[in-house]
Amino acid sequence: AHFNAAHRLYNKKWSDKKNNKVFGKCNYPNYHGHNYELVVSITGKINSNTGYVMDMGELKNIIKNEIEERLDHKNLNLDIPYFSKVIPSAENICIYIYDILRGNIDKEFRLSVKLYETPRNFVEYSGN
Numbered sequence: 001a002h003f004n005a006a007h008r009l010y011n012k013k014w015s016d017k018k019n020n021k022v023f024g025k026c027n028y029p030n031y032h033g034h035n036y037e038l039v040v041s042i043t044g045k046i047n048s049n050t051g052y053v054m055d056m057g058e059l060k061n062i063i064k065n066e067i068e069e070r071l072d073h074k075n076l077n078l079d080i081p082y083f084s085k086v087i088p089s090a091e092n093i094c095i096y097i098y099d100i101l102r103g104n105i106d107k108e109f110r111l112s113v114k115l116y117e118t119p120r121n122f123v124e125y126s127g128n
């Protein structure tokens with residue numbers, strides 16, 4: 001899946017100088033955007049009635065309704081309450097997405113979420 005969103009990396013506990021030193025351009029006060037690419041992997045047994053592990057249409061709808069609708073064209077710092085307390089780094093966005101999907105996908109399946117912030121820069125999370 002895909003979404004566009006803006007963010008700013010900033011630690012409220014630090015001075016502007018330290019934020020600049022640690023986050024550089026990512027600390028720019030007026031935010032900046034990314035074209036995020038999201039790869040969701042489901043692992044599990046094949047259902048003998050369907051031949052599927054999981055219905056791709058069902059997974060697509062969950063991702064659309066729970067992730068894209070929530071994050072696409074948003075300012076993550078300002079529009080998503082979770083990121084008022086958590087720095088919206090790729091790592092933390094990936095965990096946020098994982099936790100939402102985990103709550104919507106049957107526990108019998110293993111779930112892994114990969115989030116590309118740029119074509120060459122991605123993080124991956126599969127719980128714990």
Ligand code: NI
Pocket residue numbers: 007026032033034
């Ligand atoms: Ni960024």
